[in-house]
Amino acid sequence: MVLSNKTKAVLLGPLNKNNPIIVQVLGICSALAVTSKLEPSLVMAVAVTLVTAFGNVIISLLRKTIPNRIRIIVQLVVVAALVTIVSEVLKAYVYDVNKQLSVFVGLIVTNCILMGRLEAFALGNGPWPSFLDGIGNGLGYGWILVVVGFFRELLGSGTLLGHQVIPQFMYDAGYVNNGLMMLAPMALILVAVIIWVHRSRNRELYEQTN
């Protein structure tokens, strides 16, 4: 299927020049909290993508019926219901990962990206573009999480997805895992490094300095 230019922009924009984390700086809290290992980062990325996409679709389908006065409440109920379902499914099928994510699955509800997309996009667009917008923003959030999770697990624990990747002879030669990587501040620094690289390649994102 060929996507029109506008649809393409809706889907791919959030991956790059309109990225929720590194450009809009939303959803930072969970990006710090769940990225100390790669696996929870991946699961979180998938969970947020699904919730954003289906939340967008549901709100978009309901957009002509929602009473304006309680629209934020309606959005909240839809998001909370979806998050609860995701959390129940995780508990039933990937219990170990659910334990690592602990409260952060529930906290997807408070993820600014979600409410932002529902309010800014789904209320004014049809279901299909809304779905793509949700997928786009979820993936835009997700790839940053995965990159941060990759480096934090590699440098902090010497493993990837729980498998040892830094060989034993490196440790014998005096290499040490960087414990700082396991702490939240290091995630912030890694996100900042991604922002730095990203901005230096996209001059139009530079803020005006007077």
Added chain:
Amino acid sequence: MNREKSGYTMIYAAVMVIIVALGLSFTHQALNERQTANVNIDKMQQILRSLNIDATSAEAQQKYNELVKNAYLINSDGVKEEGTEGITPDDPAFTTDPGDENAKGLPVYEANIDGSVKYIIPMQGTGLWGPIWGYLAVEADGSTIYGAEFGHQGETPGLGAEIVMLSFREQFIGKEIIKEGQFRSVAVVKPGQSVSDRDYVDGISGGTITSKGVDAMLRSSIGEYERFLMNLNAAGEGQ
């Protein structure tokens, strides 16, 4: 239709909430069985880890059934309550949480490893940010620690959360909780420090409050089993 009328808004909200509630309770019902099974297997894995066995969730059930031969509740005199025996997740020992004040007794698991009996005691306490818990496996003499397992809800990663690491847990092996006929527990001290009247292990550097929490948990949770352990200890010496 006028979307701004109060009547419409109220009916809309009511219908939405009912639909969502039905949807969620249906989801919960459908997945409940699997979730409970996961929680039980997780508990079995913890019990096995206190026996120094790292079982995957797939093999936990089988290993647990192989090794844990008996489980029951004990009363405040440290004597087994009749009719509480059984190791399955539906039996009283498994369903009773340590720290439950309305419980009929304290749970004890008996495991058989290489022909000798180990007694496993669940523990519960408080760390820096939230609850911590664990299982302590004690040799048949009621004093020597065979293995220890700790868990936590949200201790600081890299600091307090290190109590789950093998390097911390294996320090407990061989320590004695009864000295000179008296219950002493095991102290968790700052690395480098020591205590004279009882056995001690090094706490976590940078995880002082969590380490103190483990220390307090050992004292209070195992303290509740004092009579039971003393009975075991006395029986051992009489032979």
